[in-house]
Amino acid sequence: MAQRASTASKESAQVIKDLHERMVRIRLFETEAGKLMEAGKLPGFLHLYVGQEAVAAGVMAALRDDDQITSTHRGHGHAVAKGVGFREMYAELYGRATGACLGRGGSMHINDVTRGMLGANGIVGAGVPIAVGAAFAARYKGEDSVAVTFFGDGATNIGAFHEGANMAAILGLPVVFVCENNGYAEFTPQSKHMLITDVAERAAAYGMPSVIVDGMDAVAVHRAAAEAVDRARSGEGPMMIEAKTYRYFDHQGVKGLRHPYRSDEEVAEWKARDPIDLLEARAVADGTATRAELDDAWQRTRDEIAEAIAYAEASPLPDTADLLLNVYSG
């Protein structure tokens, strides 16, 4: 059975500020991207991560730069928290030559191998076995990096998840499985796509320990992640973390609900436990950060984002003469 994570006692001021900064960066990146989408400036799809920031921040704060992650169609938050730059991310959303995928990938394929970000992914569940492979490579090369794979509740219904989990378990690989359970797969509530309440139970089928955390509490996520990452790094094999969280916006885009598939009350209840508000309130109460310090993080990030969007808009479009660029290596 999955264990429930204990609630946090006092973390160091440094950890709190780190978690806060990562969450603010995601929130602002996402809300600005949403506005650009609304304004008709961005092509393609945009799956916003707002609401789930505590998960990416909590996990990434427990990782080293050389640790690897695989992400999902909802991947901006993971990328931002892993340290991918705003400039190349916005430029990619705009389809510019300076983007993270040179304009070839768009929102769903942002990656940065120099930061261990092995890509957002348009195919649900596909990142799971890839993380297993990255972990395999680390062990093979005698390195002590770990791999973390992020996936949704819906993704755990797909074969790649189960095959990847079993493979990681029997090979004893340093993989951390992070399920961001936001309660929905597109427009289908969890209760209609699986009969269990806790996705973490699925780990037991593969002999993998698991833990359930409050995905709105960055500190709780961070503690669970630190433990799972330590285990993996020290050779004790994979572990699964299920973070109960919520996305504020629609499955795709900012609005455009055709049928209400969740109530306004439900959305409001989750927003009342906003992960950034929670952390800020705790930090100020604990004295780990001052209001001015927190405000400063927002302002610095706003400035950086404005600059990155300007950079993206001024960036050149890809050259159609290079249509075949990177289809093959060498």
Add this chain to the structure above:
Amino acid sequence: MTTLTETQAVAPNRTARKLSYVKAFNEGLAQAMREDENVFVAGEDVAGYGGVFRMFDNLLDEFGPRRMIDTPISEAALVGLGVGAAARGLRPVVDLMFMDFIGVCLDQIVNQAAKMKYMFGGSVSVPLTITTASGAGLGAAAQHSQSLEAWLAHVPGLKVVMPCDAYTAKGLTVSAIRDDNPVVVMLNKVLLGSTCEVPEEIYGIPLGQAHIARQGSDVTVIALGRMVGEALAAADELATEGVEVEVIDPRTVQPLDTETMFASVRRTNRVLVVHEAVTFGGLGAEIAAQIQDTVFDHLDAPVLRIGAPFSPVPFSPVLEKAYVPDRARIVQGCRRLLERS
């Protein structure tokens, strides 16, 4: 100028009523469900939400949760469900949302659905319909924009249809559901909102019959799916210069109606094949080979193919536009063919 062919002789004439591609699909599906109690629909977000492309709007209201089933994100299980249910006499319609997702359930399609009848010595049929949306043009990038008809058309036992407009979408969908074989219905994402005249009654368009979408005497353009519209636009442009282009819409790419193509080549002596999929290994190669096998002596120029470059579909709109074949490239292709005499 559209001609009436024998395919329309079995289908009602077009009426003044216009319907969008996606609504025509929806109407055909609903009518096929009314016609046969064994038809049911399963897929991700098809029932409660009506499908992410609105393909299944309102069907839950009429047919209820017994026949409109929302499934988990489990495409292999979804297609397998269809195969097993079909083998037991139902007529499942399973939806794969984006065609690209067949990657995760290809075994069930290729090794199971397609071969079951053959391997079982003919003792079962698999009247399974797989619906999905293909095609680029929406900035959906490399994993949500592909046209993979060549993968499927290569597999004995499968049928594949590619409707080019609302009228065809309805008729081919009805025929796919009535057919006793696994049929993949490749709807095109860019066409979803496009409208044309669509009869209100139920009708099927025979699988394996091409349609001459426009008659002409100078060049034959064989165009798949969305490229039919581009080819007709190219034909309009060339008509202003006195070049008469014949446009053939195969409608079904497996089985492929080569006879209609051969007959056209005998009249025009020049052929261009155009599809959205990458040119290499695409159906253009198959069509060109069959034409040269059979009507080589009627050709005044080598068969020309137009398709996408050998690359995944790019995201950036400028690249995507350069990637997908269009009217201008078809006009150019026709001119090249005409320059050779």
